[in-house]
Amino acid sequence: MLEVRDEDDYSIEMFYREAWRDPRLKYSRAKFKNKTEISLHESYSNFLWHPDTFVPNAIASKNPRKQSITHRSLLRIQNAFHMKKT
Numbered sequence: 029m030l031e032v033r034d035e036d037d038y039s040i041e042m043f044y045r046e047a048w049r050d051p052r053l054k055y056s057r058a059k060f061k062n063k064t065e066i067s068l069h070e071s072y073s074n075f076l077w078h079p080d081t082f083v084p085n086a087i088a089s090k091n092p093r094k095q096s097i098t099h100r101s102l103l104r105i106q107n108a109f110h111m112k113k114t
Contacts, residue, residue, distance in 0.1 A: 068103040
């Protein structure tokens with residue numbers, strides 16, 4: 029036996045959803061045909077505040093690969109100012 033390495037670490041690719049309230053995004057439902065939910069293009073993620081997600085005790089965190097299906101995100105404003113990011 030040359031070397032025993034017990035690193036106790038692993039890699040995962042996961043799906044997660046965040047939800048939060050942002051009163052600054054309140055909109056008039058009358059102007060949007062009384063819709064209770066508005067879907068936004070993922071590029072809006074760069075312009076909107078969203079929670080800083082972290083994993084305690086993580087060794088490293090990497091952005092998903094461009095070709096990965098998980099690279100895409102879905103932004104929705106519900107009930108005037110309740111945000112969901114998937």
